[in-house]
Amino acid sequence: MSINKEFNFIQSGQRTIELEQQAIISLKPRIDDAFVTACQLILDCQGRVVVTGMGKSGHIGNKIAATLASTGTPAFFVHPGEASHGDMGMIQPQDVVIALSNSGESGEVTSLLPLFKRLGSKLISMTGNPDSSLARASHAHLNTGVEKEACPLDLAPTSSTTTALVMGDALAVALLEARGFTAEDFAFSHPGGSLGRRLLLKxxxxxxxxxxxxxxxxxxxxxxxxxxxxxxxxxxxxxxxxxxxxxxxxxxxxxxxxxxxxxxxxxxxxxxxxxxxxxxxxxxxxxxxxxxxxxxxxxxxxxxxxxxxxxxxxxxxxxxxxxx
Known part of the structure; x- marks a missing residue:
């Protein structure tokens, strides 16, 4: 591997932003009936939202769970590998599962599908492949696919993780607004530091x-x-x-x-x-x-x-x- 000393870093950075911007814009028409179904499943949930995903999708899933939890939707992240070795006990029939996988075929995630079915937990998926095993097994599928990753090799998850993150934010904000979540409600989830002072003080x-x-x-x-x-x-x-x-x-x-x-x-x-x-x-x-x-x-x-x-x-x- 040799380093090109004349490489244009600015051009590369701008190209990445443009590609990811296009990927985000493509999400807008996908906020459709499936998105409404996903929101309703979460609003009707009597338990908690369990988010799972492997690799980079897992990192995005962790953030989505944190955003949901801080905006009025009780949620936590479960690693799919750990779920196969005991952590499935954290998931209950009344819970809603959000599973992320760009391909929709991640083995660690798809191996859990029969268990979700047996439990009776509702399943929402975010994948880039509507015909994947994960998408077909879901009660609501949110298409986060992209035409091209920002990675010039079209290999490293870049644009696809961005769209998954944005779709997660769209879910969280829609639910926040539907619940009438207030600044004071938000304050109780953020009691520490300057944010806590800003929101808790009367x-x-x-x-x-x-x-x-x-x-x-x-x-x-x-x-x-x-x-x-x-x-x-x-x-x-x-x-x-x-x-x-x-x-x-x-x-x-x-x-x-x-x-x-x-x-x-x-x-x-x-x-x-x-x-x-x-x-x-x-x-x-x-x-x-x-x-x-x-x-x-x-x-x-x-x-x-x-x-x-x-x-x-x-x-x-x-x-x-x-x-x-």
Whole structure:
């Protein structure tokens, strides 16, 4: 084996991406009645989804099982070789099996077909050959075949593993949406690290409350209200009348007032405040509140408990808590 020192790595890499892109596009018309059947089999499953596959298909199957498990579909991976030596005991009649094999004839997988039949487990297959033994034995077959592997020898699984992975993602997302799976549901599957912090934290965990919340009355002179804004360090103040929220005044409101020529010393805060401000509830996820702020292009939300102001949460609080 000799190395070509003038080899064009960029051209090779781009060719691989183009071939795999074409393979993925070819999957779209294959999202058909068989795909619907596969989704329904999993939704109706009273047990768990068991994913199996040999070699590179096994690696893809492992990832599909992990994606399903983290998006509301209890799933795990079983190596077909180990299944023949005791791990078949992990599979129960109420389970649904997803078996991957590009050829549909992998011996380690097809040898399990009589056992799946005897158990009565439903079988979904992903193969590149609709006429294969595995495809014919399945209750639903998902065609992940490709015209050509990205490998120039057309030997190493490349495009075919990509299509299997994408088909698995399509299944997982369709099931997620059908179940009405929420960000909070997702959080309980991802409690560790920054993702866990982002999804598990609630607004009440990071908001400012009590004396930390700046408050002025509607008839407060604007100059005096500015002192409340700066003293609490939140870049805003709430305006409250008889314990009820009348509005907020922020750094942004100050800039707009100055641009409009408002006299800071004579104007009342009610004249320049934002009356119908966006609010959040203390029990919602911090990630949801962050989306509200991003969508509204604002840096703070007043947190309401019923009709009462419970606190304030700012973009800086999100950053400090690792939500961003």
């Amino acid at each position: 607004v009440e965990d990071i908001m400012h409350s009590g004396d930390q919340v700046p408050v002025v009355a509607p008839d407060t002179p604007m100059a005096e209200a500015l002192l409340a804004v700066t003293s609490k360090g939140l870049g805003m103040t709430t305006i409250q009348q008889d314990g009820k929220l009348a509005g907020i005044f922020t750094d942004g409101d100050l800039r707009r007032a100055v641009d409009q020529g408002v006299d800071i010393h004579s104007a009342r805060i009610a004249d320049v405040m934002t009356a119908n401000c966006k609010t959040a509830e203390p029990g919602i996820l911090a990630a949801e509140a962050l989306k509200q702020m991003e969508d509204g292009k604002i840096n703070a939300l007043v947190v309401m408990q019923g009709d009462a102001v419970a606190g304030v949460v700012t973009m800086h609080d999100m950053l400090r808590a690792g939500v961003i």
